Amino acid sequence: MKKTQFPPSITNLLLQEGQRWIVNGKPRTALGTGIIPIIASARGGKTSLAYSMIDFIIEHTSRPVILDSFPQRVIDEGIPEHWKGRVSNQSFNDIAKIDDPAVWLLDDSATHFNSRSAMSSTNQTLAKSAGVLSHFGGGMTVLFTTQSMSGIDLSLLRYTTISPVIRWVDSDLIPQERKEWRSEIEYAQYQLKRVCKDERLRDYFWSSKDKLLVQSSFPKFLSSEDDPIKADLLSRPMRYHTTEQKEVLLGIVKPPRRKSQKKVKSDE
Numbered sequence: 001m002k003k004t005q006f007p008p009s010i011t012n013l014l015l016q017e018g019q020r021w022i023v024n025g026k027p028r029t030a031l032g033t034g035i036i037p038i039i040a041s042a043r044g045g046k047t048s049l050a051y052s053m054i055d056f057i058i059e060h061t062s063r064p065v066i067l068d069s070f071p072q073r074v075i076d077e078g079i080p081e082h083w084k085g086r087v088s089n090q091s092f093n094d095i096a097k098i099d100d101p102a103v104w105l106l107d108d109s110a111t112h113f114n115s116r117s118a119m120s121s122t123n124q125t126l127a128k129s130a131g132v133l134s135h136f137g138g139g140m141t142v143l144f145t146t147q148s149m150s151g152i153d154l155s156l157l158r159y160t161t162i163s164p165v166i167r168w169v170d171s172d173l174i175p176q177e178r179k180e181w182r183s184e185i186e187y188a189q190y191q192l193k194r195v196c197k198d199e200r201l202r203d204y205f206w207s208s209k210d211k212l213l214v215q216s217s218f219p220k221f222l223s224s225e226d227d228p229i230k231a232d233l234l235s236r237p238m239r240y241h242t243t244e245q246k247e248v249l250l251g252i253v254k255p256p257r258r259k260s261q262k263k264v265k266s267d268e
Helices: 009-016 046-060 072-080 092-097 123-132 177-195 228-235 243-249
Strands: 018-023 026-029 034-039 065-067 101-106 141-146 204-207 212-215
Touching: 009 034, 018 177, 018 243, 034 046, 046 065, 046 101, 046 141, 046 228, 072 228, 092 101, 177 204, 177 212
Parallel strands: 034 141, 065 101, 101 141
Antiparallel strands: 018 026, 204 212
């Protein structure tokens, strides 16, 4: 995978701060911190594109990658061999404990960051950390997938560099989109339909900041022909949470409280 696999605004956030690459024959230094929203309807290729970006990070940087709250089984059995040792599954709520310039994948953000669930702990954490991602760990990047920008707290996008990616969005859902994004998503659909042969327009994606169509690559490790179980672990990771964990993610039940440790008084 070449350093020019992705357009400049995306590469700028995937590479670690200070890394250099060439854009139109000129050297450029990566910012290495910000947010990349990946917008598409269900089965529109959001997660596969995020994994392509992680592949890029694994190959071209030393940045750790954290798959927010992914089931442990996915980490143990699902990730490809070349990711092992670089990928973990801490909760984004633990961001303050991470001292490295991590890249986070917050998958299926309709569950985590719905603006109507503004009191959810993870939503609050990202909203508060958006403006200081460049300070944490020496600069962090967040990839998150969503079916609609209408479900995203705008405060997440106002205080840091963002590079939005748009894939296929169902035409029935576009009228419900946030007004600030509706015209851009409509324009992206027009551009994608010009070149895509796949019915869900997954041949390309639209880089909103670069105003570019970019050809998509599908990670081989997601192919169900070789190992369907392993492919499904990564393709639908939330499926492999326990029922209790799924209910916590959806806000149906509260997460269990951590047991506080009692202080033991020493004999004087």
